[in-house]
Amino acid sequence: MIRSALNRIFGMLVVMALVVTIVFVIVRVTPGDPAAVMLGPDATAADIASLRQRLGLDASIPQQFISYVGGVLRGDFGQSIFLNMPVTTALMQRAEPTFFLTIFALLIATLIALPVGVLSAYWRGSAFDQAATALAMFAASVPSFWLGLIFMQVFAVQLGWFDTSGYGGPGASFGERMHHLVLPATTLGLISSALITRFTRASMLDVLNDDYVRTARSKGMSEWRVVVKHALKNALIPILTVIGLTAALLISGAIVTETVFGLPGVGSLIVSAVLRRDYPLIQGALLVVAGLYVLVNFIIDMLYLLVDPRVRY
Amino acid sequence: MRHFALALATSLVALCSANGLAYAQTAGGIVDVATIGEPPTLDPMASTADLVGIVSQHMFETLYTFDAQWGTTPLLAAAMPEISEDGTVYTIPLRTGIKFHDDSVMTSADVVASLERWMKIATRGKQAAEVITDIAATDDATVTITLSKPYAPLLPLLAFNNAAAIIIPAANASQDPLESFIGTGPYKLEQRVPDQYIQLVRFDGYQSLEGEGNGYGGARHQYLDEIRFVPVPDPNTRIGAAVAGQYDYVDQLPVEAFDQISGGATEPVVFAPFGWPVFMMNHSEGLASDIRVRKAIQAALAPEDMLFAAFGSDEFFTAEGAWYPEGYAWHSDVGTEAYKPMGDTETAKALLAEAGYDGSKPLRILTSRQYEFHYKMALVAQSYLEAAGFKVQMDVVEWATLTTNRADPALWDVYITHSPFLPEPSLMGIMSDTGPGWWVSDAKHKVLEAFNAESDPAKRAELFVEVQKVIYDEVPGYKVGNFNALAAQNPALDGVTPAPWPYFWNAYLTE
Numbered sequence: 001m002i003r004s005a006l007n008r009i010f011g012m013l014v015v016m017a018l019v020v021t022i023v024f025v026i027v028r029v030t031p032g033d034p035a036a037v038m039l040g041p042d043a044t045a046a047d048i049a050s051l052r053q054r055l056g057l058d059a060s061i062p063q064q065f066i067s068y069v070g071g072v073l074r075g076d077f078g079q080s081i082f083l084n085m086p087v088t089t090a091l092m093q094r095a096e097p098t099f100f101l102t103i104f105a106l107l108i109a110t111l112i113a114l115p116v117g118v119l120s121a122y123w124r125g126s127a128f129d130q131a132a133t134a135l136a137m138f139a140a141s142v143p144s145f146w147l148g149l150i151f152m153q154v155f156a157v158q159l160g161w162f163d164t165s166g167y168g169g170p171g172a173s174f175g176e177r178m179h180h181l182v183l184p185a186t187t188l189g190l191i192s193s194a195l196i197t198r199f200t201r202a203s204m205l206d207v208l209n210d211d212y213v214r215t216a217r218s219k220g221m222s223e224w225r226v227v228v229k230h231a232l233k234n235a236l237i238p239i240l241t242v243i244g245l246t247a248a249l250l251i252s253g254a255i256v257t258e259t260v261f262g263l264p265g266v267g268s269l270i271v272s273a274v275l276r277r278d279y280p281l282i283q284g285a286l287l288v289v290a291g292l293y294v295l296v297n298f299i300i301d302m303l304y305l306l307v308d309p310r311v312r313y
Numbered sequence: 314m315r316h317f318a319l320a321l322a323t324s325l326v327a328l329c330s331a332n333g334l335a336y337a338q339t340a341g342g343i344v345d346v347a348t349i350g351e352p353p354t355l356d357p358m359a360s361t362a363d364l365v366g367i368v369s370q371h372m373f374e375t376l377y378t379f380d381a382q383w384g385t386t387p388l389l390a391a392a393m394p395e396i397s398e399d400g401t402v403y404t405i406p407l408r409t410g411i412k413f414h415d416d417s418v419m420t421s422a423d424v425v426a427s428l429e430r431w432m433k434i435a436t437r438g439k440q441a442a443e444v445i446t447d448i449a450a451t452d453d454a455t456v457t458i459t460l461s462k463p464y465a466p467l468l469p470l471l472a473f474n475n476a477a478a479i480i481i482p483a484a485n486a487s488q489d490p491l492e493s494f495i496g497t498g499p500y501k502l503e504q505r506v507p508d509q510y511i512q513l514v515r516f517d518g519y520q521s522l523e524g525e526g527n528g529y530g531g532a533r534h535q536y537l538d539e540i541r542f543v544p545v546p547d548p549n550t551r552i553g554a555a556v557a558g559q560y561d562y563v564d565q566l567p568v569e570a571f572d573q574i575s576g577g578a579t580e581p582v583v584f585a586p587f588g589w590p591v592f593m594m595n596h597s598e599g600l601a602s603d604i605r606v607r608k609a610i611q612a613a614l615a616p617e618d619m620l621f622a623a624f625g626s627d628e629f630f631t632a633e634g635a636w637y638p639e640g641y642a643w644h645s646d647v648g649t650e651a652y653k654p655m656g657d658t659e660t661a662k663a664l665l666a667e668a669g670y671d672g673s674k675p676l677r678i679l680t681s682r683q684y685e686f687h688y689k690m691a692l693v694a695q696s697y698l699e700a701a702g703f704k705v706q707m708d709v710v711e712w713a714t715l716t717t718n719r720a721d722p723a724l725w726d727v728y729i730t731h732s733p734f735l736p737e738p739s740l741m742g743i744m745s746d747t748g749p750g751w752w753v754s755d756a757k758h759k760v761l762e763a764f765n766a767e768s769d770p771a772k773r774a775e776l777f778v779e780v781q782k783v784i785y786d787e788v789p790g791y792k793v794g795n796f797n798a799l800a801a802q803n804p805a806l807d808g809v810t811p812a813p814w815p816y817f818w819n820a821y822l823t824e
């Protein structure tokens with residue numbers, strides 16, 4: 001197991017090195033200039049050139065890359081051009097809304113998807129199964145920004161139960177901040193539930209026809225125990241994978257949802273950083289998101305090892 | 314009904330603004346203002362972005378500002394400057410006892426240090442620096458600015474709120490970027506949580522001018538305890554927020570949302586006319602460097618249809634060729650004959666034939682969808698240009714790319730932008746020889762130098778007519794028309810005067 005874990009850690013390091021390089025290159029070859037954005041529409045070419053020099057953007061791309069990688073290896077992700085603060089500080093400040101948004105969305109997705117998926121499989125071909133399939137297809141295909149705007153229109157604009165956007169003003173309590181997450185988390189959760197529902201159904205169908213399930217039934221075990229204790233337990237590995245991947249996807253899915261709901265999280269930070277061409281912030285944020293993705297995959301792989309000792313890397 | 318609602322909304326706002334003082338103003342309350350995003354900086358010297366000016370004008374002040382008629386009026390200066398006979402020496406008396414947010418008292422040393430920083434850092438300060446030979450503190454309460462030649466735009470430049478000549482403590486003047494946001498304004502920075510809010514609180518040491526408010530000038534009352542600027546970048550979310558009444562003021566709404574907002578919890582505020590969209594021409598390279606091609610573009614475009622596509626209803630625009638609308642001293646229709654609301658395809662065809670254009674090289678229009686109305690105007694323009702014989706290539710990029718690409722003359726022939734009506738014509742982008750478009754000509758220099766050297770406002774207005782004529786003769790840009798801006802305001806919020814850069818001193822809550 002230790003050998004497998006070490007192999008996976010080495011793989012993670014390679015992936016992260018590639019991410020650093022690819023993100024750096026893509027960001028630098030994309031047209032657009034942070035100096036021009038910062039100085040505003042009436043800035044002269046000379047002003048822009050002067051600011052580029054001050055920001056160190058006039059150095060060659062290889063020079064900038066070496067300097068950046070050196071910084072990353074020392075744990076220094078650079079300074080945000082627009083926020084005038086270290087990238088790590090900016091990311092830490094935005095971590096809370098994204099963290100809770102992801103947790104709540106995953107919770108909503110799982111609470112919907114697991115029972116619906118299990119029952120769909122159990123009542124395969126029934127009206128319930130067909131309705132659940134149709135709803136899952138709808139949730140999987142609907143764009144998050146559209147669903148978000150619909151929720152906003154109904155629950156914030158018409159009913160007035162929630163604010164349309166934001167994360168609370170100065171001195172907002174934890175409860176007030178969480179209240180702002182209800183609509184975006186529901187949006188993301190519903191969309192994410194589609195995938196988990198389909199995987200749960202498929203995985204349950206695989207195991208419900210297995211011999212050990214038939215054996216359990218023939219022993220007179222109750223249907224509840226058969227489905228939950230025997231079938232679901234064995235169907236959990238692929239479901240766990242999907243839930244883990246959904247968690248990682250949610251972080252990137254939050255980009256759109258956070259923008260629509262004006263949540264100051266990592267997602268909206270990435271969007272504004274891209275629009276402003278805040279190079280260090282784009283690089284740092286994407287590195288963190290990629291790191292989380294890789295980490296979640298690593299955790300899933302390790303859980304596989306624990307659940308099924310036959311698995312080796 | 315729609316006409317009536319629009320008229321009512323506009324009249325209500327005008328009425329409230331005009332008679333604002335007739336209501337009982339009470340001190341207190343917090344106002345939340347939804348803005349189009351997070352300003353790239355809070356240093357108003359460092360950026361020409363409007364959003365920077367909107368927020369920072371509550372914290373920082375300049376020596377002069379603009380009154381309701383867009384004339385310059387003293388703010389931190391005690392009076393209008395005394396100008397020497399030859400127009401090269403400006404002696405500016407300062408108000409005394411003015412406190413900064415750190416409770417230090419403003420002196421001429423602070424003013425000199427601030428203006429020196431402005432000349433070094435700010436785009437508009439650098440423009441002024443070309444003619445400023447010296448800035449000196451004559452005594453504690455007087456500053457003298459010496460110029461190499463008469464330069465009338467100096468006062469508007471000192472008064473403008475973006476790339477602004479703000480006055481800060483001398484001790485902070487060496488900061489670049491600015492880290493201590495200490496000004497003399499009626500509100501001071503309490504907290505900034507980027508992308509969440511900028512919290513400004515009343516500065517108790519503020520010394521307002523006496524009397525009534527007058528545009529950006531006059532008295533600045535501090536009725537509100539706090540002003541919070543909240544970024545809401547998505548326009549659909551801003552519309553939803555305006556209908557729900559979540560914010561006291563929602564800035565920059567798409568005008569087509571007028572009906573939706575009229576039925577919501579906040580009232581629509583129409584600012585008419587707000588500004589002008591413009592098609593900038595590339596004089597340096599490519600097709601538009603030929604004046605006959607530029608004139609063909611000018612003839613081909615049909616602004617009425619372009620504006621209709623962009624703003625949906627003629628309640629929100631005016632097809633007008635004069636570079637300034639009525640109400641501005643600079644307004645004149647003289648020289649605008651080439652502006653045809655429905656276009657003139659035949660003339661355009663003749664001009665193209667004269668230019669020897671064979672359609673092999675496309676006319677490249679650089680635009681973005683950051684402002685949807687730019688894109689919609691471009692689509693209509695494309696049809697009219699093609700009808701006149703142009704082959705058109707639309708380069709639709711996002712805004713940050715556009716700001717980079719427009720600086721490269723090899724990449725475009727026409728690019729689309731817009732601006733509010735600037736109080737001083739010399740501040741318009743086309744007036745700069747080095748700005749994207751690179752309009753340089755003897756005729757331009759001749760009329761502009763005469764305009765800039767004249768200090769008498771009435772004579773300057775006459776001289777601007779000559780500038781406008783040359784603009785139509787040489788077509789450095791094509792002004793499409795005038796358009797209105799839409800915002801939304803809490804009915805309980807009063808004392809807000811519609812302005813291109815909205816401000817909230819003198820504003821108060823009535824409930």
